[in-house]
Amino acid sequence: MIPSLDSIFARLRLRQLRLLIELDRCGSLHKAAEAMAISQPGATKALREVEEILGVPLFVRQPSGLVANDAGRCVVRYARLIHSDLGHLRDEMLGIVQGQGGHLAVGSIMGAMPMLVGALGRLRRKQAQLSVEIAENTSANLLEQLDEGRLDLAICRPGVGRNTSDYVFMELAQEPLAVVAHPQHPLASAQALEIGDLSHYRWIVYPANMPMRQALERELNEAGVEVPRYPLETSSTFATFMLLEEDPTLVAVIPSAVAAFAEQRGLLVSLAVRLRALSEPFGVVHRVGSPLSHAAQLLVEELLTP
Incomplete structure (x- = not known):
């Protein structure tokens, strides 16, 4: 049975929450104890106390080490939030003191x-x-x-x-999208293009199920163009720029604001293909x-x- 909020508030200590964060990070009582500069028996005792306070086990032992169970992941998430809020408290107090x-x-x-x-x-x-x-x-x-x-x-x-x-x-x-390529891409100087004109080129795309990937696949489907089978997937702007630089035949979809920034610096060109903005x-x-x-x-x- 999960104890009352008053009981948890009266018995739970911040140092115990810090131990849970370190355990989740390290997967080992020994390493967590080292990170907190306490003894391993002390860490073991603190973990038992937290589990007793909350009334449920939080970690299970596996070959890879201690792993949080469902209840443990929940508690660790809130421990991190509390830790973050205390960090904000300190920073805000410091800002007040320093002006x-x-x-x-x-x-x-x-x-x-x-x-x-x-x-x-x-x-x-x-x-x-x-x-x-x-x-x-x-x-x-x-x-x-x-x-x-x-x-x-x-x-x-x-x-x-x-x-x-x-x-x-x-x-x-809203987030308008642009199709971009290296300045030396074969279609870089074309004045008007349809998305079907890019069907023979390999794409750099966002990971599956992400809004930008879904928007591209929607546009391709509506144009009757086959979705790329072997795309290069990345959510990194820098990786996209580097891939376009390495292979001038690649094309990519990125936000128009980012495309404008890069185009002004000669890093890429926006191809003459119109795409709709993301729906959300x-x-x-x-x-x-x-x-x-x-x-x-x-x-x-x-x-x-x-």
Whole structure:
């Protein structure tokens, strides 16, 4: 039987939560104890105490080491959120004492990165001592990092998450798409193209089931063109640029804002193929019940300012 909230609050200690995080990371009581500078018997005792407080076992022993069970993964996720919130508390208090500063961890999908960089530039001119950690990834991975407390907020699509009601969403923009290639691609100078004209070229695509991949496959299907059988899959902007540089016959779909940035610098060209925007807009996302830090609130203001 799961104990009451008052019982958990009275008995559970922050150091015990830190042990659960280290156990999940290390998979070993010995390594977790080393990370926390405590003895292994002390770590074993602390784990037993947490399991007794919560009334359920949290880890199982497997050949690979200690592995969290379903209950353990749930507790570890909330332990990380609490750890992250305490980090925000310290950073915000430090900012108050020093008059400015703080730390901000923000994630972004590729297409929103130009918007994020612009907003961060404006914010850092006002808060010069602000420390910022930036992660670029898919919406699904960014939502996982939000759930684990690794990010303060993300600019992505909450629709790919397991439960959209877990998130606060503030819409920012639609995401037009562009077909791009190396400046020496055979079709680089063509004035008008249909997507079927690219059927003989190999594609660089986003991973399966991601919105940008689905948008490309929709366009190909509607044009009666076979979906690429052997694409190069990556969610990395840099990898996409490097692959186009290495093989000038490749083509890729990326957000128009990123394409414009790269085209201005001579890294690639946008081919004369019209694609529709993604059906779901992107925006600022953070978890329900996790108040934004002062620095995160300031960034949101910059993002929402026309």
